[in-house]
Amino acid sequence: MHCELKKMTNGEVLKIFEASGGLLSGHFLLTSGRHSDRYMQCAKLFVDPEHAEQLCAALAQKLKGVDIGMIASPAIGGIVMGYALARQLGVKNIFAERNAEGRMEFRRGFSVKPNERVLVVEDVVTTGGSVREVLDLVRASGGAATGAACIVDRSAGRVDLGCPLYSLLSMEIPSWEATACPICKAGGPPLVKPGSRK
Numbered sequence: 001m002h003c004e005l006k007k008m009t010n011g012e013v014l015k016i017f018e019a020s021g022g023l024l025s026g027h028f029l030l031t032s033g034r035h036s037d038r039y040m041q042c043a044k045l046f047v048d049p050e051h052a053e054q055l056c057a058a059l060a061q062k063l064k065g066v067d068i069g070m071i072a073s074p075a076i077g078g079i080v081m082g083y084a085l086a087r088q089l090g091v092k093n094i095f096a097e098r099n100a101e102g103r104m105e106f107r108r109g110f111s112v113k114p115n116e117r118v119l120v121v122e123d124v125v126t127t128g129g130s131v132r133e134v135l136d137l138v139r140a141s142g143g144a145a146t147g148a149a150c151i152v153d154r155s156a157g158r159v160d161l162g163c164p165l166y167s168l169l170s171m172e173i174p175s176w177e178a179t180a181c182p183i184c185k186a187g188g189p190p191l192v193k194p195g196s197r198k
């Protein structure tokens with residue numbers, strides 16, 4: 001395993017994003033009905049294990065000095081990244097999943113030791129909803145929530161989890177109401193609904 005000691009710049013992270021197809025440029029119709037010129041699919045970063053390793057090695061650098069006993073992540077988005085980051089940090093890794101009532105819980109025999117220092121990991125944080133739920137679950141299970149980590153903080157530092165959030169890239173993607181979309185106004189490329197099947 002190669003581990004570069006230098007810090008990865010935002011440009012380098014974005015280069016991996018583009019190489020993986022995780023960041024598309026164009027004219028997109030979001031689920032909210034708004035239009036955007038970029039679309040992010042974070043899961044694509046983990047299709048190539050080499051990309052996943054590079055990003056998680058860089059994030060592990062940022063986490064130097066943080067006391068971490070284990071990683072817990074929300075299913076499904078955080079599972080692969082949790083594993084990849086745990087590998088870099090040399091710690092154990094578990095994940096939480098929703099039960100029939102929609103609440104996060106540890107299943108499959110997963111548990112947190114009393115006062116274990118737990119880092120909650122998710123690939124992308126926007127509102128921080130599921131990360132916050134897993135942080136609460138960790139505390140309710142007797143563990144200590146050390147903080148949270150993600151590849152992309154899409155709130156650009158605005159989300160408040162009640163603990164530190166470590167991110168590799170802090171980035172807000174602008175979007176507009178359809179009537180105010182500058183791409184539509186400029187007669188740009190046709191509108192695409194990302195993720196939809198042809």
Ligand SMILES: [Zn+2]
Pocket residue numbers: 027035036178181182183184185191
């Ligand atoms: Zn538009």
